[in-house]
Amino acid sequence: MREGVTPADPERAAALDVVHLLREVALRYDRAVGEFARTAGLHGTDVRALVSLLDAERAGVAATPTWLAQQLGMTSQATTAVIHRLEAAGHVERLRSRTDGRSARLQVSDTAVALGWQFFGPLLDRLIITTQALDPSQQTLVKDYLTAVTDALG
Amino acid sequence: MREGVTPADPERAAALDVVHLLREVALRYDRAVGEFARTAGLHGTDVRALVSLLDAERAGVAATPTWLAQQLGMTSQATTAVIHRLEAAGHVERLRSRTDGRSARLQVSDTAVALGWQFFGPLLDRLIITTQALDPSQQTLVKDYLTAVTDALG
DNA sequence: ACACTTTACCTCACTGAGTGAGCTATTCTC
DNA sequence: GAGAATAGCTCACTCAGTGAGGTAAAGTGT
Structure with a gap:
């Protein structure tokens, strides 16, 4: 079964166990997010967006569409669509900035x-x-x- | 900032820090997978499929399209498409089963x-x-x- | 042995999330 | 105030994933 890739090193094998556990944690976290998305009638991306917005609020960062796009690693157009979906579902409000007429501030409901x-x-x-x-x-x-x-x- | 949701409890706050770190780990793991997918010219799903197939191999489980579909939490049709993409890229081989004429075994190249x-x-x-x-x-x-x-x- | 059901995998037509091109309005810079 | 840069958007398109439904092989009861 593909010898040579993982030599028989007990110490390394023990550490690998821990690494596999880390991967399992990441996997289950994603699964939980996906499950929530399904029950809430949202998409995985929408949930990730909400989480980012709440993090921003917690950190006191002003959340704009451009900022969110960077967080999600998506284009601004796709992010516009996400915001529209969340807005339609009543999960997010779009408040125009007072200081910058171009910008909008996103507020989780x-x-x-x-x-x-x-x-x-x-x-x-x-x-x-x-x-x-x-x-x-x-x-x-x-x-x-x-x-x-x-x-x-x- | 939304008082009442997180009461001022130092012990809980300390534990929350650890939980946030867990989330960060999950996030960065996903980002690494996504980055690999991009460099390899694959999709996130394709990489997840490859990882599942390698896990199956390591665990000595026979990987079939149906099994993979369950792992990925997708329909069999979508999984068929994933396998076709991976097959076209030369990353997976589809071996027909001897014991069951309907079934196929998936082998990572x-x-x-x-x-x-x-x-x-x-x-x-x-x-x-x-x-x-x-x-x-x-x-x-x-x-x-x-x-x-x-x-x-x- | 033969119909009946189930299982494994697939094709086809469609939906919709995300991208690229390119627009408008506002702000910054010289 | 002209020109460049920035924030956000619409439009046309691509393609990953779904639903409907098909085929072939295996199991099941008679």
């Missing part, structure tokens, strides 16, 4: 936030409980490790 | 494996080095935590 919490709330709680099962020093270890992993992922 | 290693090899090495920076007991801690996280993700 309260109903969308509530919808998100209804689905992701329990999941988030489970994750927080799982994390709080670790003592502070262990949490720091995991945090440092995950930070190093994000760096390694580029 | 050596060139596809080499292509994957060329891109993911360095990334994987970085992840393994990051993981091996932990001592065995710390690796076990991370492993157990990530296992609990996958469970929490459903």
Whole structure:
């Protein structure tokens, strides 16, 4: 079964197990997002957009269509379509900027936030409980490790 | 900024940091897959299919179009299209089953494996080095935590 | 042995998310 | 104030994925 690619190195094999777990986490996260999208009658991209917008709000960043397009790695036209869909569903409001007549500010509606919490709330709680099962020093270890992993992922 | 949703609870806030890191890892993993897809002239779905097929090979599971469709969460027709694309690109071979005349077995070509290693090899090495920076007991801690996280993700 | 159902995979016609070309309106720069 | 740059948009198009439905092989009951 394709010998030579993974030499028999116990240490490397152990580390590989952990890496496979990371991949599994990424996979299941995506699956959860997809499931939410389906139940909410949205598309995966729309959900990713909502998440980005909420992150922006949390971080105090002004979310414009151009900013969102960069976040999603899509063209501005596709992002316009996403915003139209979210606007039609009542999940996003488009507020014209006072300082820049060209620009628009995107605001996630309260109903969308509530919808998100209804689905992701329990999941988030489970994750927080799982994390709080670790003592502070262990949490720091995991945090440092995950930070190093994000760096390694580029 | 939407008070009441995240009450000021230091312990919860610390755990939330870790959860956000998990999300960041998932995001960057997807971005890496997307980048590979672009450089290889494939689609995200095609790459996901290849990864599933390689996992099947590693696990000793016989990969059929129907099995792949289930893995990808897509219809059999869409999966047929994926296989055609991968076949045309020389990344997959379709071998008819001897025991069941209806069924086909999917085999990833050596060139596809080499292509994957060329891109993911360095990334994987970085992840393994990051993981091996932990001592065995710390690796076990991370492993157990990530296992609990996958469970929490459903 | 023979009809009946199920399974595995496929083709065809269609939908719609995302792209490229190119537009308008507003702001910045000299 | 003219020219360049920026923000966002519409239009025409492409193509990944779906629904309907078909074919061939395997299983099932009589």
